[in-house]
Amino acid sequence: MxxxxxxxxxxxxxxxxxxxxxxxxxxxxxxxxxxxxxxxxxxxxxxxxxxxxxxxLGKGGAAAARAWHPWMLRVLDPCRAVELRGWPEGADAEIVLDLVAADGSSTDRYTLRVGGGRGELRPGGGTVDVTLTVGQFAVWYAGGYRSAAAAALAGVCGAPAVIARLLATVGDREPWLADYF
Incomplete structure (x- = not known):
């Protein structure tokens, strides 16, 4: 209670x-x-x-989803952040991301490549596989989504299988941030 x-x-x-x-x-x-x-x-x-x-759900029932993460993280330079983050040796993915600004005013398309223990995020790409806000990008980057269903309920858009592949790239570590707000 x-x-x-x-x-x-x-x-x-x-x-x-x-x-x-x-x-x-x-x-x-x-x-x-x-x-x-x-x-x-x-x-x-x-x-x-x-x-x-x-x-x-019975009469009068309703379902609502609300995501909350007990930390504040803002990724200022997504390309450099992806380059500097540690990546699992076995991860292998190429996914086109549509990154939406916090106020929804603009979007930027990136191609994420992860393989051989390295990650690269470059502007541009083909057909968008996953759409996420800059906040959702930060949660993914920190390893905060534990399943494709959790990411989808938080508003990440894309096919469940592709979202699962995206999450697998960071799934080798539990999220850790020293400061809670």
Whole structure:
């Protein structure tokens, strides 16, 4: 349980694991029974329920996704940052990124190449594979997305398989930033 700014209290789910869909549905039904007293059930980033179960929301139910990351990171020079970051030896990807400015006013297209323990980000490219904001780029760069579903819920746009390939390039390390704000 946790305080909610407008509803009084909310139920917060930090981990959600189930062996199969019927078990997950039963667990969600259990959480839903608290609705009469607690109208908000919040799923933390690590406890996202299976997306295929969202169609079972009852009358008056709604799903909302909100991403929050407990750090502030702004990548000022994406090309240089990619060049300087450590990369897994086994990672191999070439992905065209559309990087959207924080205010949505402009976009820049880049081609990301990762291979042989090195990374390169160069302006230009062909058909866009993944679209993300500069903030989402920073979260990816820090290794903050743990799954393609989490990245998609945070607003990263692209085919799930391509997003998964993008995340695999940074998936060898847990995110770490010394300062929390």
């Amino acid at each position: 946790k305080r909610h700014p407008t509803d009084g209290r909310q139920l917060v789910v930090h981990d959600f694991w189930a062996a199969d869909h019927p078990t997950a549905a039963a667990m969600l039904a259990f959480l839903g029974r608290h609705h009469s007293r607690i109208p908000t059930v919040a799923f933390e980033r690590t406890g996202l329920p299976p997306g295929t179960l969202l169609h079972r």
